[in-house]
Amino acid sequence: MRFKRILKYLLFVVLTISLGFLYGFSSKRNFNKKVTNIVVEFEAGDNNFLSHSMVNKLLIQNNETIQNQAKSVINLYGLENNVLKNPYVEKASVFLTVDGTVKAIVKQRTPIARILNEKGSYYIDKQGVKVPLSDNHSARVLLVFGINNDKEINQIKPLISAILQDDFLKKEIVSVQKFGEDEYQFSVRSGGYKINFGKLTELDIKFKKLKAFYNKTFEDKTIQNYKTINLKYHNQVVCAK
Known part of the structure; x- marks a missing residue:
């Protein structure tokens, strides 16, 4: 019995050494292989x-x-x-x-908007990371004017996201302009009028008002009668002809 135990132990040791040698040999050959x-x-x-x-x-x-x-x-x-x-x-x-x-x-990176200011122009992605313009491709994205620093980029990200998440607004709004005291104005695809959005508050409410106004004025074909559509005031849309 003792002889059998010694024999098993020796076989185990030999097997372990052999496996270690084969592994080392294989690893060495593998590491010496070249990038093909x-x-x-x-x-x-x-x-x-x-x-x-x-x-x-x-x-x-x-x-x-x-x-x-x-x-x-x-x-x-x-x-x-x-x-x-x-x-x-x-x-x-x-x-x-x-x-x-x-x-x-x-x-x-996927650009969601193009920032244009006095210093130049660049894209931003959904994280607000700046992406330089490219000679290979010009992305068709929302144009944003008047944004000058990272703080303002972070402030406008929720507005851009809200526009891009709505199929109608994504097609209709072509540019956003920031003015003075955090006031924003949109240029649109369907006409020469401007939309005064005001400050970046109550985004959902303001966009619901805008879409309701659009539904009515598109139906009766009066949308082109206006020069500005103002969403700044609570629970109402104020227009100027």
Whole structure:
């Protein structure tokens, strides 16, 4: 019995050493393998600002392409950060596959509005992150004038979201202008009149009043009789011809 226990122990030790050797040998071979391919995939959505070749150029290490470099020297964290530094990238994941392919999955930022002021112009996405204009693509989004800093961007985000969540308002309102003491005015697609929205309070109530007014004036075809539609006053729409 004692001999059998010793034999089992020796077999266990030999098996463990063999497995360790095979694992080490396999790991060494795997780490010495070179990067054979680079694959870039974009998540579903509008992918207009970045191309596969543009992301490929971000997947560099020590100022060199990672193609044909050993897998053991690839810094995936560094590569991922390189991609995330691009202002058009919202999320990125970079990883190595068993066959030596470096794969990058990228989600591009989606502009929701274009800010225009005396200093220039840029897009913002739904988080309020600034996105530069691109030579590759011009996004058809809501135009916003008179916004000059991050605080004002955060203030106007709920208004932009409310417009974009409503199919009618999204098509009808083409630009928003901020004036002096946090007063806002809209330009619209259906005519030359302006909508004075006032301050960014009671958004739901004001938009319900506007849509009710639209329903009536579109039906009787009187909407073009007005130069301004004022939503600033409680429970009423005041118009000027």
